[in-house]
Amino acid sequence: MARNKMLRFTTLEQEYPTKRPAEMRREDFDEIYTAFEPAKASDQASRCEQCGIPFCQIHCPLGNNIPDWLMLTANGRLEEAYAVSSATNNMPEICGRICPQDRLCEGSCVLEQSRHRAVTIGSVEKYITDTAWAEGWVQPKTPAAENGFSVGIIGGGPAGMAAAEQLRAKGYAVHVYDRHDRIGGLLIYGIPGFKLEKYVVERRVKLLQDAGVVFHPNTDVGKTISFADLRAKHDAILVATGVYKARMLSCPGAGLTGVHKALTYLTASNRVGMGDTVADYESGILDAKDKHVVVIGGGDTAMDCVRTAIRQGAKSVKCVYRRDRENMPGSQREVANAVEEGVEFVWMAAPEALLGDADNKVTAVRAIKMHLGVADSSGRQSPQPIEGSQFTMEADLVIEALGFEPEDLPVYFAEPDLAVTRWGTVKTDHKTLMTSIPGVFAAGDIMRGASLVVWAVKDGRDAAERIDQYVTAKAAADKSAPAM
Ligand code: SF4
Structure with missing residues (x-):
């Protein structure tokens, strides 16, 4: 692979895409960064020194092959850069927008430790994937053949979406159940548009639909449908509900009118941004x-x-x-x-x-x-x-x-056999990612506690692998079992 354009950190300054002026940003919910110009993205990618031991990659939860897609971008090979980037990440343009790169890849970049400042990895990642969408390189991962098995995923947030895409590509019939009326979890209702415009999430959801993933919005497992019924319908279940129970103030006056939970407030704002009428917003509450x-x-x-x-x-x-x-x-x-x-x-x-x-x-x-x-x-x-x-x-x-805690899932699902940790997160086996119930797996915040979207994507991908191993092994064992 050509290296002609790399190692330019000595002559090129670190530069992020232009940030809109604060007085303009205050007036709307649009994303605050403009897109990179192609030449700028290529220049910024070319600052990478192609480390033999790339700390950027080591400190990315997904192990993204950052040096390679930076080199491809620097050389104008964007379609290949997208192929490399999307091989380890189901939503690179979302991570490019909302990952705290200053604490992950960019914070670990060796250039950040010198006087040269980090490669602008997140902005390049966003540029590559937004270009891929514009060019039509992002295509649904439809399977070559159906495998005859089905998986039910509880929760349509980043962990559930990542697992759904991976499992569908392997030929599973994938059904995602979510209690909300839109799919996306915190990506759609929690994170404001100025960090993540909603069309970015909606087009990912549509991509999964086009691949054949079936979404069941407004389906509250434990209320609309029982957990037991869901288990009976599918060969495996993935619990990816996230953690939604807000930690509350305990000081005097905490119950006064005008005191609200963060997610209630953010959800109302995001709904209004998507055109919904929210009574508590209209009334000013x-x-x-x-x-x-x-x-x-x-x-x-x-x-x-x-x-x-x-x-x-x-x-x-x-x-x-x-x-x-x-x-x-x-x-x-x-x-x-x-x-x-x-x-x-x-x-x-x-x-x-x-x-x-x-x-x-x-x-x-x-x-x-x-x-x-x-x-x-x-x-x-x-x-x-x-x-x-x-x-x-x-x-x-x-x-x-003040942060989020897990809901009491064994009670919510009427499933006392679902073991949880002392923090209320669902217990899983470290190797199999299976919970205490055979065929039931867990991923994302409900398994690790409130964390970053990038970790949820990683967990969803890992769970998809383990579910595939479990279903395949079980089918083989059932086939070889002597007839009774
Ligand atoms: Fe490039 Fe920085 Fe990663 Fe090294 S640590 S490979 S310089 S992005």
């Missing part, structure tokens, strides 16, 4: 317009909330987090974007109480300043309150973005 908004939390969901509130026309938006910027879980890039757009961060502070008026409507957040104490067993310094440091922030809308 879930609309931040002209309000003083306080978001509690420091993860990526909190960043999504603060930036949504800005776009809805909030009077002020504050993000309150109990640690400092260096110790927050969210992407630093997203924090920088939020700051540019007008969000105020209140670091090292935790809510002590939410204050309300005579109608029980929230009016303020009383917080206390924190300092970082000794490190806990995870190595992170625990925040400790500073006595007497209380202060108050005006608030008409308070959003709790």
Whole structure:
């Protein structure tokens, strides 16, 4: 493979696609980056030094063959670059948009460790795949032949979608059951359009449909259909429900009117963006317009909330987090974007109480300043309150973005044999990815706890492999069993 155009990091500066000005971004929910010009994408890809041990690839959960698709892009061989990129990833253009590359591939790029700055891997990945869609290179993975087996997947988020595509390509009849009216999980209802425009998800869903995957929206397993019935219908089941139960504030005033869970708020905004009528948005309950908004939390969901509130026309938006910027879980890039757009961060502070008026409507957040104490067993310094440091922030809308926990699936599915960990995630065998119930597998957040989309895709792909091994082995064993 030609190497003529690589190693240009010494002469070419790192450059990301143009970011729209913050004052323009605040007015709409469109993605904030413009597309790379072809020459720019090729130039940026050519900065890669083609490491013998590519740390970018090692630190990608999917093990994406990044050096090769950078070299192909640098040499204008985009169709091959897409083939390499899509060989390990079912939705590269989505990962290119929403992966926290600063914590994964780009953060691990050797150029980032030098004065040259990382190769802009995520932007090139997005460019390759958006080009592939435009050129018609993205085609449904229809199987060469049906294999006669079927798999039921509970949950149409990234883990379920990735598993569905892989299994369908192997010839399985694949049915995806989702409690929501649209497929995509958090990709469609959780992540705002300014990070991931919804047509990007919808065209992936259609691609799966075109491959023959059957979707069953508005199907709440455990309510609309029983888990037992589903097991009887399919040769294997994959549980990929994600984790949706919000962690809630426990301080006084947490139940006041005007206090909402992050996902309730984001779902309403995303629905409105897709043309739905949302009563609680129309009435102003879930609309931040002209309000003083306080978001509690420091993860990526909190960043999504603060930036949504800005776009809805909030009077002020504050993000309150109990640690400092260096110790927050969210992407630093997203924090920088939020700051540019007008969000105020209140670091090292935790809510002590939410204050309300005579109608029980929230009016303020009383917080206390924190300092970082000794490190806990995870190595992170625990925040400790500073006595007497209380202060108050005006608030008409308070959003709790404190993370997510699994629902009680054994109860929800009326399946007490489904073993869960002490955190409530579904237990799986590390090798087979099978749960405590034969033929039932788990993938994504419900198996590993709330995590990144890229990990969900990885889990979905791994589960598809193990399901195929299980079904194939079981069929062979059933065939060779002596007739009774
Ligand atoms: Fe290229 Fe950076 Fe990966 Fe090395 S670590 S192969 S320079 S992208």
